[in-house]
Amino acid sequence: MKSNTRLVALLSGLGVLLCAAGANSARAQTSHIGNLTGHAAPGSKLYQRYCVGCHGADGDGAGENAPWIDPKPRDFTLAVFKCRSTPTGTLPTDEDVFNAMTRGFVTTNMPQWLPLTRQNRADLVAYIKSFSPKWKTLKPGTPITIPAEPRLTIESILHGRQLYQKMECWKCHGPKGHADGPSAATLTDNKDLPIRPYDFESGSRFMCGVTNQDLYKIFMTGLDGTPMPSFADNLEPAGAWDLVHFLRTLQPFDTPEAALWKAWLASHAGELKPIGPGGGGGGGGGGGR
């Protein structure tokens, strides 16, 4: 009997301690978006209303809707995020998470959250950061530097095409960007779930933003948690911009890149070696650097 009382006292003590620790960590988190400060406490209420159905009460992506969703909702307990301005393996900035939430994830079930105020979204970012201890033990990475976009030239596109061959982008995204490379069918994410590479021909928005700068960021930071690696170790900024210019020609849009490419192809198509196994990606003169 006596030992029972002691056990109960111990357990309730543990409960009190754990609750206190939990509440503290949630309350302590803040986010900073420009001049806005987000707080986890109001973020928690918004989360219970708008996010819990998919991302789950514990933030582990196992909400009640999750079984019917593909790709699966983000698991915030891992603190691994696709869309970042920071190098692979680092936490995103608060602004990165804020932008991702605002933008939504095209081709997934994650909508745009523009109906929520900026303050609402900042509060949600603060609350999301309470799901993993990494937000306390690690600092967000330093955003990568993106130099100003150089002038678009045919040489830039041709060099970008060579890099698409050399960096073996085609192994997943396909020789023509149709997401049909030899490794496309077997790709899995960090939870071993199947995942598809981006299909340039579909013309759908990029997951992490629509501008040329966003595209630059995608392959220089990698989409953590997915098979898309960072190429920052082996691409110089100038080459990265060339690759951006070439990638734009793979999309079915009337972009300046596509217009220049089509005009050049009209008289030079025969000079190009096809991209793919053993392919050169070269040809066309002036492409090398």
Add this chain to the structure above:
Amino acid sequence: MRTHSIAVLATVLITGGLARSASIVGAAPPRPPGAAGTISGKVTYTGTPPKMKPIDMAKEPNCVTQHAGAPVLTENVVTGPGNTLRWVLVYISAGDQGSAPATETVRLDQKGCQYIPHVLVLQPNQPLDIYNDDPHSHNIHPLAKLNPEWNRSQPAGAPPIHTKWEQPEFIPVKCNVHPWMHGWHLVVTTSHYALTGEDGAFTLSGLPPGKYTVTAWQEQFGAQSQDVTISGSETKPVNFVFKATPY
């Protein structure tokens, strides 16, 4: 009474936390001079282990050529004569009286579309260099959870990636371009560890007198532990037997 219990518990929790962070930092007290014991033995299995299958590398013709005549087999369960098990990590999981931080660089090669070695063991903050020896790209994607997960492309001829792991963790590593490429980075705080070869044998030496927990870990069959007491310069035999199932 109740207040007392809470206070005691709080102390226990706090000291526990401190002790853990100290062990992660790896500040090693000098090893006491004198007798040191050894734990050695063998890792074997009973039952029927899965057959290792030849890997179809047709997606990467160059790797097919590199292994012409002798296709590479999967490595998740590698056995030797006498039912021994290879690639088992045996280490001191509790009772370690202080391990010096390891400073020599560990090397991982990506060659012929394989990770060499399949399993590598390192200590927190030990330098790790990753090489791509193939004439084509690999992406190296360690699926860490406690440590940061990252994913970096390493094209042919690229310089080695210099990295390290800060937290103890058993990290599966994969290449998304070549889905058959699987490896493990096992980060342990102790310097008393051994990785079994095909003969399944291991030796943990230089153990000062004390009580130890020895753990054996195999990627498919999981972990087993045994308590061992070392009382002087003796060799304690310890064996591990895993129950193998074909699937």
